[in-house]
Amino acid sequence: MTTKGFLRPVTRRAMLSGTAGAATFIATSPLHSPAIAQNAPLKVGMMLPYTGTYAKLGQFIDDGFRLYVEQKGGKLGGRDIAFVQVDDESKPEAATDNMNRLVGREKADVVVGTVHSGVAMAMVKVARDTKTLLIIPNAGANDATGPACAPNIFRTSFSNWQSTYPMGKVMADAGIKNVVTITWRYTAGAEMIGAFAENFTKNGGKIVADLTVPFPEVEFQALITQIAQLKPDAVFSFFAGGGAVKFVKDYAAAGLNKTIPLYGAGFLTDGTIEAQGEAAKGIRTTLHYADNLDNPANLAFLKAFKAKTGKDGDIYAVQGYDGAALLDIGLTAVGGDFNARDKMIAAMGAAKINSPRGPLSFNKAHNPIQNIYLREVRNGRNEMISIAQADVDDPARGCKMT
Amino acid sequence: MDLITLGVQLLNAVQYGAVLFLVASGLTLVFGILGVINLAHGAFYMLGAYLAYWITLMTGSFVVALLGGVLVAFIAGILLETVFVRLLYGRDHLAQVLLSFGLILVIDEIRQLLFGKDVHAVAPPAWLSGSIQLTDNLSYPVYRLAICVFCLMAALVIFFVIARTKIGMIVRAGSENREMARVLGIKFDRVNRYVFAAGIALAALGGILIAPISTVFPGMGDGMLILSFVVVVLGGIGSVAGAAVGALLIGLTDTFGKVFFPSVSSILIYVVMAAVLLWRPSGILGRQDA
Numbered sequence: 001m002t003t004k005g006f007l008r009p010v011t012r013r014a015m016l017s018g019t020a021g022a023a024t025f026i027a028t029s030p031l032h033s034p035a036i037a038q039n040a041p042l043k044v045g046m047m048l049p050y051t052g053t054y055a056k057l058g059q060f061i062d063d064g065f066r067l068y069v070e071q072k073g074g075k076l077g078g079r080d081i082a083f084v085q086v087d088d089e090s091k092p093e094a095a096t097d098n099m100n101r102l103v104g105r106e107k108a109d110v111v112v113g114t115v116h117s118g119v120a121m122a123m124v125k126v127a128r129d130t131k132t133l134l135i136i137p138n139a140g141a142n143d144a145t146g147p148a149c150a151p152n153i154f155r156t157s158f159s160n161w162q163s164t165y166p167m168g169k170v171m172a173d174a175g176i177k178n179v180v181t182i183t184w185r186y187t188a189g190a191e192m193i194g195a196f197a198e199n200f201t202k203n204g205g206k207i208v209a210d211l212t213v214p215f216p217e218v219e220f221q222a223l224i225t226q227i228a229q230l231k232p233d234a235v236f237s238f239f240a241g242g243g244a245v246k247f248v249k250d251y252a253a254a255g256l257n258k259t260i261p262l263y264g265a266g267f268l269t270d271g272t273i274e275a276q277g278e279a280a281k282g283i284r285t286t287l288h289y290a291d292n293l294d295n296p297a298n299l300a301f302l303k304a305f306k307a308k309t310g311k312d313g314d315i316y317a318v319q320g321y322d323g324a325a326l327l328d329i330g331l332t333a334v335g336g337d338f339n340a341r342d343k344m345i346a347a348m349g350a351a352k353i354n355s356p357r358g359p360l361s362f363n364k365a366h367n368p369i370q371n372i373y374l375r376e377v378r379n380g381r382n383e384m385i386s387i388a389q390a391d392v393d394d395p396a397r398g399c400k401m402t
Numbered sequence: 403m404d405l406i407t408l409g410v411q412l413l414n415a416v417q418y419g420a421v422l423f424l425v426a427s428g429l430t431l432v433f434g435i436l437g438v439i440n441l442a443h444g445a446f447y448m449l450g451a452y453l454a455y456w457i458t459l460m461t462g463s464f465v466v467a468l469l470g471g472v473l474v475a476f477i478a479g480i481l482l483e484t485v486f487v488r489l490l491y492g493r494d495h496l497a498q499v500l501l502s503f504g505l506i507l508v509i510d511e512i513r514q515l516l517f518g519k520d521v522h523a524v525a526p527p528a529w530l531s532g533s534i535q536l537t538d539n540l541s542y543p544v545y546r547l548a549i550c551v552f553c554l555m556a557a558l559v560i561f562f563v564i565a566r567t568k569i570g571m572i573v574r575a576g577s578e579n580r581e582m583a584r585v586l587g588i589k590f591d592r593v594n595r596y597v598f599a600a601g602i603a604l605a606a607l608g609g610i611l612i613a614p615i616s617t618v619f620p621g622m623g624d625g626m627l628i629l630s631f632v633v634v635v636l637g638g639i640g641s642v643a644g645a646a647v648g649a650l651l652i653g654l655t656d657t658f659g660k661v662f663f664p665s666v667s668s669i670l671i672y673v674v675m676a677a678v679l680l681w682r683p684s685g686i687l688g689r690q691d692a
Contacts, residue, residue: 053621055519185668213660214668217625218616221414221546222657228540229407242521242619249523249617255533255541275523275617 041080042331042338045108047098047123048137050087053241054115056271057316058087061137063309064320065112068328071304076324077331079338084108088119095122103132109338110135112323115316117141117188124148133345135326137319142191145367147398151345154366156322158288159394160191164238164265166372166389167286168199171234171263178208180232182223182247184215184239192238192265200236208232218246224254231260238265245275252279269377271314280377288368289315289357290375290384298356318356325353365396406537411657417546419653420553421612425626426633426645427560428604434640435577435597438490439498442505443605444627446475450609451618452513455522464527468610475606479599487598488591510620519620526614549611556607560642573597577640629671636675638688647686651678 046065048058062085069081084106086098095118102108103126110133114120120139127134127150134153136144140160144153171179179200183189189212197207209230211223227235235256239247244267251262257279266287269280291314301321305313326348333347334340353360358371374388429443450471457467482505490498525531526545533541564570572593575583584590608626616622633652637644652671659670678686 051514053619055514055620059519212664217668218622219418219656221418222411222660225407225410225414225540226661228537229404231539242617242622245521245523245617245619250615253533253541253543253546253615255535256539259539272521275521277523 041082042076042110042336043082043084043106043108044327045084045086045102045106045111045113047086047088047102047111047113047119049090049115049119050085052090054090057115057138060311060314060316061112061115061320061323063311064305064313064317064322065137065324066320067305067308067317068321068324070308072328076328077334077336079331079336088114088116090114090116090119092116092118092122095119096126099123099126103130109133110327112137112320114139117144120144121148124150124153127153133341135323137323138316140191141187142394142397145363145365145394145396145399149365149396149399149401151349151366151401152341154326154348154362155368156326156360157319157368158370159367160188161195162367162370162392162394163195163267163287163372164192165195165199166374166392167236167263167265168196168201168205169203170284170286170374170388171236172200172203172205176205176233178206178232178234180209180211180227180230180235181207182211182213182220182227182235182237184217184243185212186215189215189238193236196236196265216243218243220247220250221254224250224256227260228254228256234261234263236263237268240267241272244268244272248272248276248283249279257282266315266375266382269375269382271316273377273380273382276377277380283377284385285375285377285382286372286388287315287375287382288370288372289318290373291381292383293357293373295356295358297354301356313356315357322353322355322357322360325355326351329353359391363393363396364401365394365399367394367396369393410536410540410542411661413542413550415653415657416650417550417653418657419650420550421608422629422633422652423646423649424553424556424611425605425608426630426637426649427557427642428601428608429630430634430637430640430642430645431573431597431604432601433634435573436487436491436594438487438598439495439502440601441499441502441627442509443502443601443630444623444625445506445509446478446602446605446623447609447626448618448620448623449509449513450475450606451524451613451616451622452517452522452609453606454610454613455524455618456517458524464525464614467524468607471610472603472607476599476603479602480595482602483595483598488594491594506623513620522618524613524618543615545614549615552611556604557642557646564642569593569596632671632675634685636678636685638682638685641685641687644685644687651686 046062048062049055050058074081086102088095088098102111112135113123115138117139120136121141123134124144131152136155138157140158142159142161145155145159181193183193251257262283264285266285269283269285273280302313305317329351330344330348334344349362349366361369363369369391371390372388372392374385375382376385425447432438432440453471453474454467457470458464486501490501530545530548533543535541564573572588576590633645633648637648655671655674659667
């Protein structure tokens with residue numbers, strides 16, 4: 001076979017398909033999408049962990065979002081909603097591909113996701129590049145509403161900074177002077193411990209030791225022995241999921257909970273409390289939700305969620321629910337016309353939501369402004385003691401909205 | 403660090419090493435004698451923990467869970483060997499890795515269907531649920547001490563079976579020279595089956611024992627699998643005694659690494675592994691000619 005004869009037809013065909021491909025790409029890219037008829041359903045891409053360690057969290061966010069849409073008769077802002085679903089498996093390495101698939105091939109108008117911060121940051125990058133509207137229903141990485149903030153990116157959950165900062169003052173006010181902190185050595189751990197330490201030292205406290213375990217290791221015995229030796233006034237910790245259960249149980253099994261009270265980020269005892277059992281009793285944490293919030297919105301939400309799924313709603317379900325509420329406000333403001341983007345984003349940024357968690361609004365970086373509650377584990381629940389700090393606003397360090 | 407704290411940390415290290423040994427010994431048996439790389443070993447560790455949770459929930463007895471879990475794992479091992487693993491003998495490692503990786507996915511899905519995605523806790527038997535006061539503010543759970551004792555006994559049983567029984571003799575002969583053993587008329591296939599099943603049962607046993615002091619969660623086997631491979635390679639592939647030495651070394655490195663060098667503790671065990679392999683490429687007790 002000669003090179004010449006081999007090359008010619010291929011080149012021509014490649015030219016043709018290449019052109020066609022480019023045309024398709026331009027047509028599908030949200031930047032250039034032609035006006036979609038207003039009665040066509042709006043496509044919401046749910047990119048959440050449906051399998052793996054965070055599967056339950058992903059499912060609850062999904063259920064919460066769909067509950068809101070169902071309550072509105074399957075429409076938001078008068079526009080029918082269609083769902084397309086991708087399992088992100090909490091794998092950052094696959095995140096960019098998954099997000100591109102949702103935005104490109106599936107032509108999702110809005111993407112909702114996700115739980116894992118590493119995955120969320122990859123999604124944020126794609127959302128910034130393609131200008132896709134992104135609603136983050138959990139991941140707390142400070143950067144998402146910090147240096148990586150963008151008009152088309154919203155968060156309905158929390159920033160890591162926000163969730164633990166108020167605890168610094170709470171513990172200092174309780175007369176605690178010396179604290180040992182312990183967490184996994186990864187971004188979320190560093191951000192949560194960092195925000196606590198910032199406020200705690202500002203109020204006269206001292207961090208005696210900053211202990212860390214490699215993520216996601218769950219062998220804590222060596223560090224628990226070290227805590228016993230250091231004898232601080234209290235311990236402040238952040239772990240989640242299986243690690244949180246094991247840490248709390250190990251801490252109690254070593255008898256340390258009798259002499260050195262354990263404090264933590266809310267996730268230490270959220271979704272894990274049943275497995276922790278007696279060991280979790282008396283642990284105080286801060287979070288933007290508590291199990292016994294008795295505002296009417298929360299009571300109605302819990303009832304509806306139970307009726308839909310047969311399960312007790314939690315903060316993850318609330319974050320999904322509020323994600324849909326936020327989108328509803330945006331779409332309502334433009335009468336369902338998704339192409340009136342700027343107006344829609346402005347309405348979402350100014351949204352005041354009567355959330356099950358309490359009043360919810362958004363700062364200039366599109367991170368929630370919300371109450372952070374001080375909770376204590378009582379009767380196997382995270383019961384609210386007080387509002388640790390009202391209307392906590394993340395400083396959104398490094399955010400330049402363009 | 404005072405002497406008592408040092409002693410407690412030493413105890414932590416030994417206890418961690420004991421569980422590692424139990425899981426890794428199963429892996430090294432299967433790896434060394436059948437020549438099969440079983441990536442699903444960690445999945446059986448997880449399955450053992452879930453069985454412990456479920457049987458304890460159903461019967462209220464951890465001892466029943468211990469016996470029942472090991473039995474279920476052993477039977478599963480025999481079935482798996484009969485249906486799948488026997489096809490792998492003598493094949494290249496890629497085929498083994500693919501099959502056992504497939505097993506991980508299947509077991510994970512079964513776990514999802516049977517037990518869901520939740521994190522669970524298992525209560526230790528009541529007579530082991532107390533704790534001993536070690537220092538003014540630190541007590542040590544009796545159950546952790548019991549694990550050390552139990553693992554030590556299990557190790558003795560394994561050593562006895564391999565060194566003193568007929569089946570152990572066949573196992574040793576097989577790992578020395580499989581062809582010669584077969585020529586001499588030894589029914590090798592049946593022994594293979596039991597060795598594989600025993601390996602799986604040891605993984606499950608590790609999972610069951612760890613369940614009360616750990617938690618039962620999806621993906622708990624992944625980390626254990628990697629550690630087990632480190633222990634096996636460190637100790638010498640196929641050597642149970644090597645697995646014991648390797649496990650102890652990893653327990654010590656991990657515990658004291660976290661205390662003295664917290665910033666590099668995550669890579670410390672791999673540094674130790676690399677150093678040992680430079681010194682003895684076949685592992686501490688591995689045959690150096692291999």
